[in-house]
Amino acid sequence: MKILRLALTVPVAVLVYALVAAPASAGSLLLVDKSTVSPGGVVHVTARCPLAEGISHVGSPAFTATGHDGPYTGNGGVAVFTEHVGGMGSGHARIRSDAAPGTYPVVLRCGGGHAAEVPLTVTR
Secondary structure, eight states, X not given: OHHHHHHHHHHHHHHHXXXXXXXXXXXXXXXXXXXXXXXXXXXXXXXXXXXXTOEEEEEETTBOOOSOOGGGTTSOEEOEEEEEETTEEEEEEXXXXXXXXXXXXXXXXXXXXXEEEEEEEEOO
């Protein structure tokens, strides 16, 4: 019985150590406050990238152009970040007034690489 108790205790202790020791900023995060929006509406976004990479942009073909749209120039836009705190950024994006109804990707890029994506549905 003592051997069985020891055998069960060791894996649990290792698992608890692994969870506590894992860095909190290891992954990326993308949150959009609405899943459905009308043309001309505004969505608020929150994003986080791994600390070493930083946020490149959050963009979508559904977003209005801002003039700093990188890969979305001529085909959508990027969110305007108004706050950066502890590796997280938050901001907003306006939906193009001419956006056709449908589902569009909202994409987070970290350090130039694709990190996360969430769907956004535009309705009339």
